Amino acid sequence: MHRCPLYAILSGFEYGKTPGVGTFYHFFKRLWSHTSANLSPKLRLNRKKVKGGKKGEKAPTKAYSKIANLMAQLQKRSATKPQPFDRLLVLFQQQFLTVSATLGLLGDTNALSIAGDGMPLQTATQVRSRRLCNCRELGIKPCRCYRIYSQPDCDMGWDSYRNRYFFGYHLYTFVAADSPYDLPLYPRLQRASRHDATSWVVSAREFVERFREYTWDKAILDAAHDALSIYQYLLSRKVKPFIDLNLRSTGSKGFARMTSHFPLLGFRFVKRGWR
Ligand SMILES: [Zn+2]
Numbered sequence: 189m190h191r192c193p194l195y196a197i198l199s200g201f202e203y204g205k206t207p208g209v210g211t212f213y214h215f216f217k218r219l220w221s222h223t224s225a226n227l228s229p230k231l232r233l234n235r236k237k238v239k240g241g242k243k244g245e246k247a248p249t250k251a252y253s254k255i256a257n258l259m260a261q262l263q264k265r266s267a268t269k270p271q272p273f274d275r276l277l278v279l280f281q282q283q284f285l286t287v288s289a290t291l292g293l294l295g296d297t298n299a300l301s302i303a304g305d306g307m308p309l310q311t312a313t314q315v316r317s318r319r320l321c322n323c324r325e326l327g328i329k330p331c332r333c334y335r336i337y338s339q340p341d342c343d344m345g346w347d348s349y350r351n352r353y354f355f356g357y358h359l360y361t362f363v364a365a366d367s368p369y370d371l372p373l374y375p376r377l378q379r380a381s382r383h384d385a386t387s388w389v390v391s392a393r394e395f396v397e398r399f400r401e402y403t404w405d406k407a408i409l410d411a412a413h414d415a416l417s418i419y420q421y422l423l424s425r426k427v428k429p430f431i432d433l434n435l436r437s438t439g440s441k442g443f444a445r446m447t448s449h450f451p452l453l454g455f456r457f458v459k460r461g462w463r
Pocket of ligand 1 (some may be wrong): 321322323326331332333334
């Protein structure tokens, strides 16, 4: 802001009259309502990284069976549980979302078409951690002992687009599809190793609870979300699912499973649900 007039103007200051660095430290504290800068403890086990896939393929997952469990668990918990980033979300909602909705930039807020997908957000080239054990000296490799991590909320994930691993977050975002600019509705940081389908479950629940004035009509998702429990969740809430079929599906995944016994029946069921 001190050097670049655009940043100062965007932040609502007159160029040349921007506050000092200390003011920003005080300000940032107010945006994050948690005593610690990280949600996870710095001391944790050295986990195995997620296994990558082929170019363009999503990270393989055993998570599909876990999705139903996760949904059941989340149902038991209170959805209005305060989160450290609540104030940021309120600002996002009041200053951006409501303004966009009023200008008609989100499409029809009484029948939103919401597309969801994750994107890698790299924070460092490598995992930053300090060893506490002497396994390496003793020749024990690989070692899965406790370590101290400098960015404990981040971990290694698989970037299927660039075909490589990365360290950081996975920014899972809901966007208003079927609108002029595909603007974001609900951006949410998850650890990089999280599978898209898992992130979707968390985001969907938070979005529905926090943004009650928006009505969800269609969900547009890629093959990573082809899980039976996601279809069931959407259909039970009268949201029309448009989900890519998972070609690696062995009949255990969502749509394939739903329609494997009676393909036509399944199709009709889904179709009738849409109307
Ligand atoms: Zn060790």
